[in-house]
Amino acid sequence: MVVKVYGPIKAACPQRVLACLLEKEVEFQIVDVDLEAGDHKKPDFLLRQPFGQVPAIEDGDFKLFESRAIIRYYAAKYEKQGTNLLGNSLEERAMVDQWLEVEAHNFNDLVYTLVFQLLVLPRMGKQGDTALVLSCQQKLEKVLDIYEQRLSTTAYLAGDSFTLADLSHLPALRYLVDDVGMWHMVSQRKHVNAWWETISNRVAWKKLMKLANY
Amino acid sequence: MESVNAGQSRRHFQMATPVKVHGPPLSTAVSRVLACLIEKDVQLQLIPVNMSKGEHKSPDFLKIQPFGQVPAFQDESTSQFESRAICRYVCEKYAEKGNKGLYGSNPLAKASIDQWLEAEGQSFNPPSSVLVFQLAFAPRMKMKQDQSLINQNHDKLAKVLEVYEKRLGESRFLAGDEFSLADLSHLPNTHYLVNATDRGELFTSKKNVGRWWAEISSRDSWKKVVDMQKHSS
Numbered sequence: 399m400v401v402k403v404y405g406p407i408k409a410a411c412p413q414r415v416l417a418c419l420l421e422k423e424v425e426f427q428i429v430d431v432d433l434e435a436g437d438h439k440k441p442d443f444l445l446r447q448p449f450g451q452v453p454a455i456e457d458g459d460f461k462l463f464e465s466r467a468i469i470r471y472y473a474a475k476y477e478k479q480g481t482n483l484l485g486n487s488l489e490e491r492a493m494v495d496q497w498l499e500v501e502a503h504n505f506n507d508l509v510y511t512l513v514f515q516l517l518v519l520p521r522m523g524k525q526g527d528t529a530l531v532l533s534c535q536q537k538l539e540k541v542l543d544i545y546e547q548r549l550s551t552t553a554y555l556a557g558d559s560f561t562l563a564d565l566s567h568l569p570a571l572r573y574l575v576d577d578v579g580m581w582h583m584v585s586q587r588k589h590v591n592a593w594w595e596t597i598s599n600r601v602a603w604k605k606l607m608k609l610a611n612y
Numbered sequence: 613m614e615s616v617n618a619g620q621s622r623r624h625f626q627m628a629t630p631v632k633v634h635g636p637p638l639s640t641a642v643s644r645v646l647a648c649l650i651e652k653d654v655q656l657q658l659i660p661v662n663m664s665k666g667e668h669k670s671p672d673f674l675k676i677q678p679f680g681q682v683p684a685f686q687d688e689s690t691s692q693f694e695s696r697a698i699c700r701y702v703c704e705k706y707a708e709k710g711n712k713g714l715y716g717s718n719p720l721a722k723a724s725i726d727q728w729l730e731a732e733g734q735s736f737n738p739p740s741s742v743l744v745f746q747l748a749f750a751p752r753m754k755m756k757q758d759q760s761l762i763n764q765n766h767d768k769l770a771k772v773l774e775v776y777e778k779r780l781g782e783s784r785f786l787a788g789d790e791f792s793l794a795d796l797s798h799l800p801n802t803h804y805l806v807n808a809t810d811r812g813e814l815f816t817s818k819k820n821v822g823r824w825w826a827e828i829s830s831r832d833s834w835k836k837v838v839d840m841q842k843h844s845s
Contacts, residue, residue, distance in 0.1 A: 448778065496694045
């Protein structure tokens with residue numbers, strides 16, 4: 399059964415799901431959702447995702463939304479195939495969930511705000527809020543300092559292996575490094591930089607970049 | 613998987629050492645973990661962190677929570693932070709204790725719970741946290757309120773609760789027929805909004821959300837947490 403992923407391939411949250419499915423060697427079909435046309439707010443789509451956000455998945459009769467819920471489900475369902483993304487014990491899993499939550503609550507919003515102010519608003523012909531951008535940058539520097547500390551003790555966020563915790567950061571990190579001109583935040587931090595180089599060179603991520611025509 | 617089962621049968625014969633929760637019970641994130649531990653019937657020891665004295669930013673505390681936030685959690689095999697991660701771990705580790713279905717008893721149930729736990733974290737928590745801080749905490753801390761921020765987030769939360777109203781008309785609890793971690797995760801912020809601000813109406817004026825709130829907030833576990841909050845300094 400092919401997993402249908404609803405959402406544009408160039409949006410961060412669908413990419414989180416696609417990266418996971420590629421790591422787990424699970425076949426998928428992308429069903430595009432035209433965000434500029436407002437398709438995600440139309441009644442049909444709201445039946446799939448009542449908050450009007452991407453992605454949503456459909457796997458036979460099974461439907462799910464929220465990218466971090468979707469990746470947890472598939473990482474567990476296909477535990478025995480592809481890359482192990484959940485660690486090898488309850489304690490390792492605890493670290494995976496911990497850093498997944500850090501990504502969701504301490505990292506993601508800051509990058510999202512930067513992307514919105516520096517990329518999305520100008521595209522719409524509007525001015526970004528420079529004070530807000532500066533404030534986000536400063537907060538993100540502090541967060542990345544903590545990541546630098548962590549990654550100086552472990553190769554990956556949750557331990558010695560690549561897991562969902564690292565994967566979850568890939569889409570936003572790519573925006574930070576490639577699209578909003580803040581690669582220095584990564585490159586100036588030795589361990590964060592090494593980590594970014596390693597995870598962004600994974601076969602699955604490179605496959606996704608190719609599929610998305612970057 | 614074999615080693616986990618062997619570990620579980622060993623645990624039945626061990627004396628339980630209380631797990632440690634660092635942080636004030638008045639903190640929404642701390643109370644999320646307390647509610648989960650009580651639901652799971654896990655003995656806990658609350659370790660105070662005096663935030664008004666900046667203890668959460670002390671070098672010692674930063675060792676167990678490098679972002680300087682509460683709670684931090686420790687048991688005999690792990691040290692962990694992020695309340696929703698702690699809750700998931702507690703449910704897996706103590707699977708056979710207390711409310712066994714709290715994090716689902718099969719993968720599909722768990723997926724639905726994770727979906728609504730994420731919805732809580734991504735859509736419900738941001739606007740409700742702002743309102744809790746602005747309306748319940750800022751006055752107590754003698755801080756100036758930001759009316760425009762309050763209005764923006766009130767509107768955001770109202771829209772989110774419209775989605776909940778529809779969902780809770782189709783399902784008794786958010787993830788399905790049983791109370792789960794997904795519902796539990798909403799208790800801390802909603803409790804303040806309903807009991808310590810004038811925005812309780814956002815919940816109580818809606819038929820399904822109102823019914824759901826009355827049901828989840830009357831659980832023994834939550835009543836115990838509220839009690840802990842009342843008795844903390």
